[in-house]
Amino acid sequence: MSNDSNEVLYKKYKLEGRLDSKKLFKEKHPDTEYKGTIADAFKKQFNVSDNDYERYVKKYCNSDEKHSEIQKIKSKFTGERKGWPDGVVAFYDWYKGKGQACGYCGISQDELYKLFSKDNNKKLPLNNAVKRSFGTLEIERRDSETNEYNPENCILACPLCNNAKSNLIDEENWMSLFAEPMREYYKKLLGKDLKNEKPEKLAAKPLN
Ligand SMILES: [Zn+2]
16 A cells, blocks of 8 residues: 555545544454554554654644644534534535635635734623634635535635624625625734735635
8 A cells, every 4th residue: 555545544534533533444444453543553454654644644634733734624524514524524614625724705714813812912702701712714605595515516715704794685796795894904903914815805605
């Protein structure tokens, strides 16, 4: 088995929680012997070298923040989102492909964390309300009638765009009239230009 396919397996197993739970791993591999950790069993089962395993952990699980990126994205895969076509790996790839930025105004997750972080420079929210106090990008469904979670119908939105647009302003008007002022507001709060350009016009909404 090539290293590449081992990496794909690692990512899949990690996202499915099989590397975090002996029970889950064992369900899939009832004949695997356990001498040591799940990691050891995984390495043995798929002939993964220590070096490769370490590389995967570094790539997917290391993080300076409290939770690794893979855990963060995995934690969003709940409820109705579990119906995402092709499952959690496809969801992870979709999320990563969105470039960690608001699809409407373009603000990046890093910039949002700066504005919402708990240190003294925190600018948002304006009061101490807990809701939306972390500045995490939200997964918004574009067509609220079909309300489906799939790659075409979902967009990452910052808390301000998502909240202000809500279901009262349609996408096209939001993009053409409000996205730029939102960028100006963020620019003022950050004291500098946003890292990303304003996103291009959105793709046509999926048909019902
Ligand atoms: Zn936004």
